[in-house]
Amino acid sequence: MLLLFKNTVGRKIVMAVTGLLMFGFIIGHLLGNTTIFTGPDGINAYAEKLRNLGPLIWIMRVIMLVMVSLHVFFGVQITLEDNAAKPGSYAMKRNLRSTFASRSMIWTGLLIAGYLIYHLLQFTFHVINPEISSMKNFDSLGRHDVFSMLVHGFQSVLVSSVYIAAMIAVALHLAHGIQSLFQTLGLNNDSSLPAIEKAGLITAVILFLGYVSIPAAILAGIVK
Template sequence: MRLLSDSIGRKVVMAITGLLMVLFVVGHLLGNLSIFAGPNGINAYAEKLHGLPQVVWATRVVMLTAVALHIVLSIRLTLENRAAKPTAYAVDRRLRVTFAGKNMIWTGLLLGGFIAFHLLHFTVRSVPGLDIVQGLDGHGRFDVFSMVVAAFGHVVTAVVYVVAMAALFLHLSHGIQSTFQSLGLNNAKTMPGFLKFGSVLSVIFLLGYGSIPVAIFFGLIAK
């Protein structure tokens, strides 16, 4: 509670919740890439994961809390920054002002909207107006492969996901280095390394996640 009551504390909470989400994004990417191994790759992976309900639910609770805190604090921070005198920007003086940095609130809100849509799409599996393919594969497992392949066969869905991945790229290309700044780890010596780390990781996310709708849309992964 004390952490949330001052602005540095709120930045630390945003950094920690952001890091938790980045960890999830790394794990989720590794799991999703098993789609390139065909139905036996991703369906077996999903079955193993859902065989560990305690892990799944603990992750859901932690991630939902992290996402909620991150969004509420980011809106507050943006409003505070807009109302503040120029000296309030002193904390950020080492960071370059980039397109990604200036638009964090917009790429973040877009990602929030994407996550809500994505949960309805592949977890709840019910989106008004979208036909979501659901069934079991030849081994009696839920057929995640067919669901995802059918989804990205539609141009609008594939484009929505690629645009969201571009927003993820922009958000994290600034967000990861900003995390180190908020945690007080950034200085003249460490900054180039953190900058590079943030850029490399966000490019990996863009190419890794983005490759899935693109490969499916162009028929490189097919039933």
């Protein structure tokens, strides 16, 4: 079992499994957040439900923290090794099959990690923009007013822009990451690879559109 954290393939499997769980989270998070389109009732009720899960939510959070940490740690370690394995570069190099997304995984990954911290500080720990925090504001039913927090937050063009930029990084990361995890877990064969690559790309685009639709709708005044 030790090989899982030492071996070149083992660490990739760790990357794939942690990536897969985070991918699951990203889907769940988006599904939850789309309740914003049903108005304050939807998302505030959803937030209330999450809150009522009590210790479960904390277990989830700890698991996610471990996943993120492993993913980042091995991602950085692997990249450093890879760079060392390829010291000189070609005077002329043509890429035949790799993509911008695949070659920039470490950068999109680090961007996402950075944004994640910002995102948590803003909407979970309310350190940034404490004035809009749902901890202090409540809706008419006495629930934490997540809806207003988001609307107020994203009405700032700056906040929305940073968010959209981060979602571009997420989309690029997923465009390579989804098909990559299938390959790493060995769930690939001659005929499935092109289909998986395409499906990964489409999923990444859908998730991107889904996430961006929230600030877009707020900025456009559709959600207010």
